[in-house]
Amino acid sequence: MSYTIILSSVFGAVIAVLLVISSIISFKENEPTAAKRLLFLVIPVLLIYCITPVFIADQYYYIILILVLLPVILLLLLIIPAKHIVDKSDNNLSFQIDERDIMFSRKELKEGTERYEVYYRSKKDILKLDNEFRKQPGLMSPDSKYYSKFGFNASDVLFDVIDMFHDSVTGDVKTLNEKFNENEYTQFVKNWAKHLGAHSVGITKLEKYHLYSVKGRGSEYGDIIENNHEYAIAFTVEMDKKMLDSAPKVTAIMETSKQYLEGAKIATLIAKWIRSMGYDARTHIDGNYQVVCPLVARDAGLGEVGRMGLLMTPKLGPRVRVAVVTTSMPLNIDKPFRGDSVIDFCTICKKCADTCPGNAIQNSQREMINGTLRWQISSEKCFTYWCIAGTDCGRCVSVCPYSHPDNLMHNIIRYGISNSRYFARVAFKIDDFLYGRRPKPKRLPDWVND
Ligand code: SF4
Ligand code: SF4
Known part of the structure; x- marks a missing residue:
């Protein structure tokens, strides 16, 4: 037997073993289609690399060599950096979002009230769009498509408990009688947040464009937002992949509300600790924000803002929730995350846009919006x-290729995507092959009632 045949057979056997391992991992990740497809690939691999070479005469050894070289070239794409092509555009540093324009504020406007009349007086086009959502059963309504008594009540309870944290977004600051340096404060804050359950933590200077201009929710509706803190601590908490697999069914809102509560809990504990050390701090948690969390988190080095307008983190993609604490405590800041590879991948992927049941995510290139080049979803349609x-x-978060679990198999792919735009183009096709272009929502876990 020639060396070429031995080389090819060993190579084929290694690939086959890797495919079987990946298939087992996919099966454990509740991805049976991907598991079957990976297993199915073992047959052609064994045929091409281990069986056919035996029947090919030695003088055609170059055919075998080419076959071996093709996957090796693919692997080289993974390790040889190839720059991502991205149109750069700095943020418009002076633009601030008015919180009264976000959907959570608009949904609270009741017809016949003064607030409703004032808001829509000069916004007839927005009123027309908002009348569409007002015709529908409503968020967590018994008449909605995915109503579940158990699940909706569970989420309701979680949101009630989050509301309890609103009383402590601010608080009394203890007298500063002992000073430490910023290294000590930073190290403790980051490690403590992670110990309390944060997946990633970053710190940035608080900029004007991080802040909403006017409050749009709660008793402070209409007030100009003022926040003189110098720093913002942003952190993420992970959303459970299996709960999101069934999105948009009830598990989606059960998981979101659960992680909003986690975020609120960690932010409150961090802020209270800061106040106990003699510095002011304010939490920014579900239902009570002064800041636009994805912008703060991006500038704190935690990710990039992708096609669906959410923070895309390097390890969990958009499968996170973000909370923020702003403070006067002196801290070391992190470098902002400028994820060219994320923008580049979002430019070609478009899976969220193709899958969105509300047709709310644009399929096109980024556009200049209020001085910033970005994608903007239709929040009204969403x-x-x-x-x-x-x-x-x-659903968009669930199908995003970046949302796969944080493990070796997916991290190798993530490394390839961030390293090489050529590999990114191959990876996006592989994701479609394994998981489907428009994956269907999975069944609810057995313990959750429909
Ligand atoms: S699904 Fe694709 S296009 Fe959408 S955010 Fe994720 S990577 Fe970007
Ligand atoms: S953007 Fe589309 S897929 Fe994402 S949450 Fe909204 S409706 Fe669902």
């Missing part, structure tokens, strides 16, 4: 779908 489904949907 929210209208929420009011049909009864949940906060999350």
Whole structure:
């Protein structure tokens, strides 16, 4: 037997073993289609590399060599950096979002009230769009598509408990009688947040464009937002992949509300600790924000903002929730994350846009919006779908290739994507092959009632 045949057979056997391992991992990740497809690939691999070479005469050894070289070239694409092509555009540093324009504020406007009249007086086009969601059953309504008595009540309870944290977004600051340096404060804050359950933590200077201009929710509605803190601590908490697999069914909102509570709990504990050390701090948690969390988190080095307008983290993609604490405590800041590979991948992938049941995510290139080059989803279409489904949907987060679990198999792919735009183009096709272009929502876990 020639060396070429031995080389090819060993190579084929290694690939086959890797495919079987990947298939087992996919099966454990509740991805039976991907598991079957990976297993199915073992047959052609064995045929091409281990069986056919035996029947090919030695003088055609170069055919075998080419076959071996092709996957090796693919692997080289993974390790040889190839720059991602991205149109750069700095943020418009002076633009601030008015919180009264976000859907959570608009949904609270009741016809016949002064607030409703004042808001829509000069916004007839927005009123027309908002009337669409008002025609639907509503978020967590018994008439909504994915109503579940158990699940909706569980989420309701979680949101009630989050509301209890609103009383301590601010608080009394103890007298500063002992000073430490910023290294000591930073090290403790980051490690403590992680110990309390944060997946990633970053710190940035608080910029004007991080802040909403005017408050749009709660008793401070209409007030100009003022926050003189110098720093913002942003952190993420992970959303459970299996709960999101069934999105937009009820598990989506059960998981979101659970992680909003986690975020609120960690932020409150961090802020209270800071106040106990003699510095002011304010939490920014579900239902009570002064800041636009994805922008703060991006500038704190935690990720990039992708096609669906959410923070895309390097290890969990958009499968996170973000909370923020702003403070006067002196801290070391992190470098902002400028994820060219994320923008580049989002430019070609478009899976969220193709899958969105509300048709809310644009399929096109980024556009200049208020001085910043970015994608913008139609928040009206998205929210209208929420009011049909009864949940906060999350289908886009569930199907995003970046949302796969944080393990070796997916991290190798993530490394390839961040390293090489050629590999990114191959990876996006592999993701479609394994998981489907428009994956269907999975069945609810057995313990959750429909
Ligand atoms: S699904 Fe694709 S296009 Fe959408 S955010 Fe994820 S990577 Fe970007
Ligand atoms: S949450 Fe649902 S409706 Fe909204 S953008 Fe994502 S997929 Fe579309």
